[in-house]
Each structure stands twice: as C-alpha cells, then as structure tokens.
Amino acid sequence: MLDAAESYVTEDGRTIGGVVMEMKNITLRFGGVVAIKDISFDIREGEIRAIIGPNGAGKSSMLNVISGFYVPQEGEVWFHGAKRPPMKPYEVARQGIARTFQNIALFDGMSVLDNVMTGRLNYMKAGMFQQAFWKGRAEKEEVENREVVEKIIDFLEIQAIRKTPVARLPYGLKKRVELARALAAEPKLLLLDEPMAGMNVEEKEDMSRFILDVNDEFGTTIALIEHDMGVVMDLSDRVVVMDYGKKIGDGTPDEVRNNQDVIDAYLGVSHD
Amino acid sequence: MSQTAAQTSSGAGQLMSVPALLERNATVHANRPAYREKEFGIWQSWTWKQTAEEIEALALGLLNLGVAEGDFIAIIGRNRPSLYWSMVAAQSVGAVPVPVYQDSSAEEMAYVLDHCGAAYVIAGDQEQVDKVIEVKDQLTNLKHMIYVDPKGLRKYDHHQLHQYSHVQEQGRAARDEFSDDLAARKAKLTYDSICVMLYTSGTTGRPKGVVLSNRNVVESAKNVSMFDKLTEKEDILSYLPMAWVGDFIFSLGQSYWCGFCVNCPESEDTMMTDLREIGPTYFFAPPRVFEGQLTNVMIRMEDAGKLKQKMFHHFLAHAKKVGGLILDGKPVGMMDRLKYRLGDLLVYGPLKDTLGYGRIRVGYTAGEAIGPEIFDFYRSLGINLKQLYGQTEATVFITVQPDGEVRADTVGVPAPDVEIKIDDKGEIHYRSPGTFVEYYKNAEATASTKDAEGWVATGDAGFIEESSGHLRIIDRAKDVGKMASGAMFAPKYVENKLKFYPDILEAVLFGNGRDRCVAFINIDLTAVGNWAERNNIAYASYQELAGHPRVLETIRNHVEAVNASVAQDEMLSGCQVHRFVVLHKELDADDGEMTRTRKVRRRIVEEKFADIIAALYDGSEQISTRTEVTYEDGRKGAISATLTCVDAKVQSPMAQQVAAE
Numbered sequence A: 001m002l003d004a005a006e007s008y009v010t011e012d013g014r015t016i017g018g019v020v021m022e023m024k025n026i027t028l029r030f031g032g033v034v035a036i037k038d039i040s041f042d043i044r045e046g047e048i049r050a051i052i053g054p055n056g057a058g059k060s061s062m063l064n065v066i067s068g069f070y071v072p073q074e075g076e077v078w079f080h081g082a083k084r085p086p087m088k089p090y091e092v093a094r095q096g097i098a099r100t101f102q103n104i105a106l107f108d109g110m111s112v113l114d115n116v117m118t119g120r121l122n123y124m125k126a127g128m129f130q131q132a133f134w135k136g137r138a139e140k141e142e143v144e145n146r147e148v149v150e151k152i153i154d155f156l157e158i159q160a161i162r163k164t165p166v167a168r169l170p171y172g173l174k175k176r177v178e179l180a181r182a183l184a185a186e187p188k189l190l191l192l193d194e195p196m197a198g199m200n201v202e203e204k205e206d207m208s209r210f211i212l213d214v215n216d217e218f219g220t221t222i223a224l225i226e227h228d229m230g231v232v233m234d235l236s237d238r239v240v241v242m243d244y245g246k247k248i249g250d251g252t253p254d255e256v257r258n259n260q261d262v263i264d265a266y267l268g269v270s271h272d
Numbered sequence B: 001m002s003q004t005a006a007q008t009s010s011g012a013g014q015l016m017s018v019p020a021l022l023e024r025n026a027t028v029h030a031n032r033p034a035y036r037e038k039e040f041g042i043w044q045s046w047t048w049k050q051t052a053e054e055i056e057a058l059a060l061g062l063l064n065l066g067v068a069e070g071d072f073i074a075i076i077g078r079n080r081p082s083l084y085w086s087m088v089a090a091q092s093v094g095a096v097p098v099p100v101y102q103d104s105s106a107e108e109m110a111y112v113l114d115h116c117g118a119a120y121v122i123a124g125d126q127e128q129v130d131k132v133i134e135v136k137d138q139l140t141n142l143k144h145m146i147y148v149d150p151k152g153l154r155k156y157d158h159h160q161l162h163q164y165s166h167v168q169e170q171g172r173a174a175r176d177e178f179s180d181d182l183a184a185r186k187a188k189l190t191y192d193s194i195c196v197m198l199y200t201s202g203t204t205g206r207p208k209g210v211v212l213s214n215r216n217v218v219e220s221a222k223n224v225s226m227f228d229k230l231t232e233k234e235d236i237l238s239y240l241p242m243a244w245v246g247d248f249i250f251s252l253g254q255s256y257w258c259g260f261c262v263n264c265p266e267s268e269d270t271m272m273t274d275l276r277e278i279g280p281t282y283f284f285a286p287p288r289v290f291e292g293q294l295t296n297v298m299i300r301m302e303d304a305g306k307l308k309q310k311m312f313h314h315f316l317a318h319a320k321k322v323g324g325l326i327l328d329g330k331p332v333g334m335m336d337r338l339k340y341r342l343g344d345l346l347v348y349g350p351l352k353d354t355l356g357y358g359r360i361r362v363g364y365t366a367g368e369a370i371g372p373e374i375f376d377f378y379r380s381l382g383i384n385l386k387q388l389y390g391q392t393e394a395t396v397f398i399t400v401q402p403d404g405e406v407r408a409d410t411v412g413v414p415a416p417d418v419e420i421k422i423d424d425k426g427e428i429h430y431r432s433p434g435t436f437v438e439y440y441k442n443a444e445a446t447a448s449t450k451d452a453e454g455w456v457a458t459g460d461a462g463f464i465e466e467s468s469g470h471l472r473i474i475d476r477a478k479d480v481g482k483m484a485s486g487a488m489f490a491p492k493y494v495e496n497k498l499k500f501y502p503d504i505l506e507a508v509l510f511g512n513g514r515d516r517c518v519a520f521i522n523i524d525l526t527a528v529g530n531w532a533e534r535n536n537i538a539y540a541s542y543q544e545l546a547g548h549p550r551v552l553e554t555i556r557n558h559v560e561a562v563n564a565s566v567a568q569d570e571m572l573s574g575c576q577v578h579r580f581v582v583l584h585k586e587l588d589a590d591d592g593e594m595t596r597t598r599k600v601r602r603r604i605v606e607e608k609f610a611d612i613i614a615a616l617y618d619g620s621e622q623i624s625t626r627t628e629v630t631y632e633d634g635r636k637g638a639i640s641a642t643l644t645c646v647d648a649k650v651q652s653p654m655a656q657q658v659a660a661e
Helices: A059-066 A089-094 A112-118 A128-133 A137-155 A171-184 A201-218 A229-235 A253-257 A260-267 B003-011 B018-028 B048-064 B081-092 B106-116 B126-134 B164-173 B175-187 B214-227 B245-258 B268-278 B287-302 B306-327 B334-355 B372-380 B443-449 B491-499 B525-534 B542-546 B549-567 B602-608 B610-618 B654-660
Strands: A019-030 A033-044 A048-052 A074-079 A097-100 A189-193 A221-225 A238-243 A246-251 B033-039 B042-047 B072-076 B096-100 B120-123 B144-147 B161-163 B194-199 B209-213 B235-237 B261-264 B282-285 B362-365 B385-391 B396-400 B419-422 B427-431 B456-464 B471-476 B504-510 B517-523 B577-582 B622-630 B636-644
Touching: A019 A059, A033 A059, A033 A074, A033 A221, A033 A238, A033 A246, A048 A059, A048 A201, A048 A229, A059 A189, A059 A221, A089 A097, A097 A171, A112 A137, A112 A171, A128 A137, A137 A171, A137 A201, A171 A189, A171 A201, A201 A221, A201 A229, A229 A253, A238 A253, A238 A260, A246 A253, A246 A260, B018 B048, B018 B081, B018 B214, B018 B245, B033 B048, B033 B081, B033 B268, B042 B048, B048 B081, B048 B164, B048 B175, B072 B081, B072 B106, B072 B126, B081 B096, B081 B175, B081 B194, B081 B245, B081 B261, B096 B106, B106 B126, B106 B209, B120 B126, B126 B144, B144 B164, B161 B164, B164 B175, B194 B214, B194 B245, B209 B214, B214 B245, B214 B396, B235 B245, B235 B268, B235 B282, B245 B261, B245 B282, B245 B385, B245 B396, B268 B334, B282 B287, B287 B306, B287 B334, B287 B372, B287 B525, B306 B334, B306 B372, B372 B385, B419 B456, B471 B491, B491 B504, B491 B517, B491 B549, B504 B602, B517 B525, B517 B549, B517 B610, B525 B542, B525 B549, B549 B577, B577 B610, B577 B636, B602 B610, B610 B622
Parallel strands: A048 A221, A048 A238, A097 A189, A189 A221, B033 B261, B072 B096, B072 B120, B096 B194, B120 B144, B144 B161, B235 B261, B282 B362, B362 B385, B517 B577
Antiparallel strands: A019 A033, A019 A074, A238 A246, B033 B042, B194 B209, B385 B396, B419 B427, B427 B456, B456 B471, B504 B517, B622 B636
16 A cells, blocks of 8 residues: 555556545544545545546445535544545645536536636635726736637637637536536536536547647646446546445555455445 | 739749748738648638748758759648648749658558658657658658657657757748858749649549649649639638648748738648638638538438428528529529528528638539539539639649639630640640649650640540530540440449439449440448438448448439439440449549549459459349458458349330340
C-alpha cells in the first residue's frame, strides 16, 4: 500500500501525486434510508478515479458528498490535508472543485459561449454597476475570461456551436458543453456524473478522449461515476465499486475486474 | 486596368518565383492584410510584411535543421496560414513543397511520402503526426517532422519532432549564420525551378506526382487574375484541401500575384459561419458546396413563417425571370428592374449576406458539372458565379467563362494563352504555359499524356460549340462506352441529371456493353432526413432511411423524371435507368470508392458491388449483401443489408426495343 504523500508513475508515464481528498467512514442517510454506509476511500492528485456500481448503489450520492452538496451524518471529508467543515456549494467551487451533472444542467436559452462563461463566475470580481455600465474592471475581466473560455472551446472542439443556443444541441454535444463549463472554472478536482450516459459508441469514444486529454493536458484530478464498465476500465487509474451503499471493491481496474464481490454484484449470484 | 496589372508590366522580369512575389508584396503591400485566421473566436491577421518575416524565420529554421536544395517537404493539415508559409519557406530554401491530403489514411500517406522520398514533414496537429509515425518504418528518407499545434504532443519523443514555433525561434536566433545562405538559395530560383509537386487524386490506380514549375504557377496565376481583373483588395476563404491544385493556385499563386488576403476558417465545421463573417469577394467551390447551401436555405425556409415564405417564393420567381439577364447586362424593362431592386432589399440582399456571398465579385465552380437550376439560382440573386474547366496537369486553367457569357451547359472559352484541339476520337487536348513539367519518377506516364509538342491529353471527351466558341464536356473519355445495341453510353450525363435533385447525393450508372442501364443511388442524408422529420418518418440509421419504401418511391419519381428528360436526347436515349437500388451506405473515399476530391471510382464500385449489379440485371426483387467498410481511424468493419431493386418507367424509343425482346 502506498503512503498518502507518496507519488508514483503510471504505465503510460503520468505522475500520480499524493492524496488530495480522503473520505473517512462516510455514512449518509435520508430519513430511514441509508444511501451510503461507512465508506472510506481516497483520491490522489492527477489520477482518474472512478466510482462504479449498479443502479441505486449510491454513486451519485457519493459524488454529492464529495461536491459538498450533501453533508453526511457520519464521517469526515478531508481535502488537502484538512478536515472540511460543512460548506455551501459555492464555497466548494471556490476550493477548486467543479462538476457536471447526470441530467445536464445547462441554461437552455443561452448560447454555448454564455453557458461556458458562467463557469468563470468565481473569477469575476467587478460589481453589478461596473458590469451593467461596462466600466472599470468589467471590460478587462470579460476579455481575460473570454480568452480562457475560448481556449477551452478550442480544446473541446466546439467552435462550430459557439453561438448556438444550448436547447438546439443534440445530447452528446450538451454533455461536452457541460464539461466545458466545468473546465472553465479551472478546477483542481473535476467531478463527472455519468459523462457517457445515453451516448452512442462514437460519442463515448470522443468523450473518453476528451477526459483523458483534460487529465493529461491540465493535470486535472478527475473523479467520475459511470456504469459502462468497459469505458471505466479503459479510462481510470483506480476504481471504487459500490453496491447497496457499501463499498465492495477498490483498486486498479484489473484488481476490481477479478474481485468476486464485484463480479457477483454485476452479474448476479444464484440463490439456490 | 487595376493597380496590380500596372505593376506587372514593370516588374514581371524579376517575379519568377513565389518567394520573389512575396518580397514584392512585403514592400508594395507591406501593411495590407495577407492572411487572416480565426483562432479562439477572433480573426487574427498578418500583413504582408509580417508574413514575410514569419516565412523568413521558418526558412532559416529549416536551414538550421539541415534542409538541402531539392529536398521534398511534405505539408499535411487543414488550411492554416502557418502551412501556407511552410510551402513558401520550403521554396525559399530551394526545397519542393508537397502538400498531402489531410484526410488520407496512413497507408495512402505512406505511398506519397515514400514516392517523393520526403525528407521533412510539416504537419498540422497530432492526428497527422500520428499517421506519419505509424508508417515511419517505411520512410527511409524521413529526417525531421515539424508540427504546428502542440496539443497532445507534449510527451512524444522529440528526437525527430519539432514544434513549428520553436523551429522559427531557432531560425531567428541563427539569422546571422544562415541569412547569406538563404539569400543565395532564393537568388537561384528561376522560372524553371520546381514550384510545387501535387499528387493527383487518381480515379484509377496510384496517385501520380505532378511537377509544376514556377513558370506554370506564376503565368497561370497572372493570366487568370488579369482575365478576372483581380486586385490586392480581394478576400478569399481558403477551405478546400491544400493538396488540391485549385487551392494552390487560388490561395497561393493568385494571392501572391495580386497581393490579396487569404482567410482561413477556424475549423472544418465552422466553414459556413466563417464564410459569412469574411464575405469573400472571390470565391471558389465545387458544386456540392453550392448544392448543400441551397438545400439548407430551402430547408430553413420551410421552417419560416407564412409571410416570409410567400415573400421568398414571390421574389425568387422574379429573380429567376430577370436576375440572370440583369447580371449579364442584357436589356430588362424599367418595372422589372425596380421590382428586382425591391427584391434585393427585402430578400436577395439578406439571403446573400446569410450565405456569405454579400460581397462576391467573381465566383467559380468546377470539378464536376453543376445543376443548371442551382447555377441559375445563384446567378439570379446577382452572384457572378461562373464555370471553369481544368486539371492539375494544366495548373488548373484550360477554359473559363468570361463575364457576360455564362451558361450552365458549357465550361467557357480557352483561358488566356491556352490552345485547345479536339482529336478525332473527341478527346480534348490543350497546350499552355501552365502545362506541367512531368510526372515525378514516371517518364512513361508523362510520355503517354504529354506529346513532344507539349500537347496534353485531358482524358475528357467534348466538343467546341460552333456558335459561341465555348467548350462543352460530354464525359470522361474512358467512361464513354457503347451499349449492346450500339447506342452511346455516357454515364456522367445521366448521373448529373440525377444528382441535381437535392435528395440524391451520388449516382452511379452501369450499362456499358449491356442491353439496358441500371443505377446505384446515394440519398442525401440532410435533405432526406429533414423530409423524414417533416413527415413523421422515424429512422434509426442511414441504412434504414435509405431503405424506407417512401424514400424509394420519391427516388423512383426522380429517376422517371430523369428518364423522360434523357429520352429527349436522341444520342443518349439508351441511357435511361431501367432499375435501381438505393445503396445502404454512402460511397466513401475511406473505402476507396471515391477519390479524395469525391469523384466516383467507377471500376472499384463495379467490382465491390458486383452482386448488386447482377441482381439488378437478373430481375431479382431483393438482394442481400454484405459490405466491408473502413472507419476513419483505419479499422475495418462490415455492414449487411437487404436492398430492394426498384423498377423505373422508361420512355420510348427504348420502350419499343424492350417490347421487341
């Protein structure tokens, strides 16, 4: 087992750093329903960490705990070596965590560009009056932020839809726009909630490519939820497997693939 | 005459190479824009002076990397200023630029790079670099590779790989060391030095490397620029493959000759938006671009409000009546003129703006025949769209249409300094200053194409119309055949008529040596897909839509209409389509069924789909088939389908013969 501060180099030559986020004995309940039961795992700097599991396993709840949207009844979230107190989502965002949603949450009537610009919110300091009258630092900020956004648009190859209202886009592209918006926040930790749900093979391949590129190019740490096993195994460095709110596996894709509990959860067991 | 034309008389003596033209532009047009490229959402621009500096830095960098005179430098990527500069930088150091089709597969690329023995490759991005690396073992001459866009390439082995901007930096740093050498190499360039080598797409066999000299390029660019009175004020959009001779002449030859600005789109997908933003004054496109735009306009009009639709159709009908005449300067009544003006204000003007044709002075279409209705549509809006006929071996221009003498069915009169003759078999031959030097390492092919007096056989059959002196093209000479009855078989003639329907993307006619003709049809997914949506027809794939009974019915109506029109032509009435299938896949260059410039490779299609052709002739109702397809990344797969053979009505006189059988 690696030490929390130790780093290592992967087969494809990427350096994975020490632990940036650690979940310690998390339990999350909604009334009498236990969504997550005593789960612990960590996320290392620069890695792609997947959380998988069948429907209803508690994956999205887990992501919401990481993003600070849910506060667990028991357990602790440690981020950059400090225990994180309960926070408002915008405070979490300021810590450098950005996310995408399973059921796309974009502003439908706004253009792709404007949607991605909203990801820069934390970098805009000009007040309402300055913004409204285009005075003071408002203009300078807009230009700077637009530059960052344009580089992301170029990176994700969505130049052609820059001015298109999001509502008119097909599903696969909306997902990409969501990724763009999350990237616009220049996150240190990027959370992706089922980035490939409902996509066809080609769209999945594109999305996988972009996720790898983001990780490679910006060194962003990525935690993602996905239930397409094939994709997860190809993408991630380490995988947490959940079933009925419990952790049933944790390790490299190969370790997880050969874990009997995981096989049972995915393929089912006979009850005779 | 324009300012540029005036300069030519004084300076033509020294302007014998592209680098020499660059030097002139950097002085005469120093602060005029030479290149624009949209990047990160903003149009970046470079003046001629800046361009000259960029090219010089790269040329010095190439010397620093050890480029020798006569080396071949392959250039692969989408249209970007940096790649155009690469070509001129290569010429400046006495090397030969070889632009390669960016969508070629790794194997196709290997053939070209190996054939010319490229010592250097300048690639646009990771995709192209990957392809070259894949086939590197076959390329014994390859020394260094340079890439423009570093995305994804950071971790590659950089022993032989260099970033474009670094090469330039090193070049600037080594200026003192190499500037004399560079000046000396530039001074050695003459009219007979090689300007560029372009590989023909080749409808048959392997591509051939066409060697063009500075004389070919500069003379051709000069002649046609003067013919169309182009000046340094033109703006063009460069979006056609850089490996294609047309782009080389328009974006490089003519741009450097006149000193006008080359605009490069942001990406392939944004071409239409960028076209609108730039509003080129001089424009070149193959017919499919015009067809695609017209289809889009019509689709969008169907979604528009009732009033708008009414206005659109009313004024369009008026434009059809008088627009072309006004453009040609023919007499038109006062009222009609006023109404056309009003139409321009309400419909034509905004429409042209949307299409990006608001400022166009001269537009050309070539490569394939354009549908007369499409052609007339654009002309009626007041867009000076013309046709030309040319090929790589002629440095594009063989014939062009002069202003005021434009027709859909001819390709114009011989371009300045071009001589034309038709041999006794009907094949067109030409001789001009643009006539290519040779096919590289292929003396045999050179000899069989170009005779001792410099006449080149085009491989196209055609005739010169007595009344107007315009050339008319019938078909590729080798495709023209005879049917069993002895009647003439000219597939293109029929295919073009079919392709003029927006629903039909591609058609291939068979019938050489047979008693009747059959056809393959490819539907146009944009047009038919929209129609399906409108009619609540659900479909999951191209294949399913292509096989839908109502689609087949629509296509059958088109085929029968074409039959009726073909029957009018006495010589070709035998070419009516008796039966057809709508293919389950689009004909594709990746599968070898088309060339990279999207011309059908008839023989390959015939072999590959032999089972379907057999079914069309033996009267089967349906045919089950399995076709191998190649994906863009080179992997192979197969699709199976059951196709319905559809009978189409044919008109007399063929009908009588069928009855007699």
